[in-house]
Amino acid sequence: MLNCRKATRLLSDRLDRPLTLKENVHLKIHLLWCSGCRNFGGHMHRMRNISRGFVDFGADDTTPDGGE
Numbered sequence: 001m002l003n004c005r006k007a008t009r010l011l012s013d014r015l016d017r018p019l020t021l022k023e024n025v026h027l028k029i030h031l032l033w034c035s036g037c038r039n040f041g042g043h044m045h046r047m048r049n050i051s052r053g054f055v056d057f058g059a060d061d062t063t064p065d066g067g068e
């Protein structure tokens, strides 16, 4: 059975690589009864999206503002 430490590890690994079927099943089962890790996973996902958004925003933010 997965403990919280391993579950959060898998949640962060999942962003960088596809999990194996076994890892996925264990993680899903853990998330069914552990709301803490469920929240952590959701938070992690949002953080990843936000940091992506910042990269895009940074690129768009370099609009030239020198013209008359």
Ligand SMILES: [Zn+2]
Pocket: 003, 004, 005, 007, 030, 034, 036, 037, 038
């Ligand atoms: Zn947990």
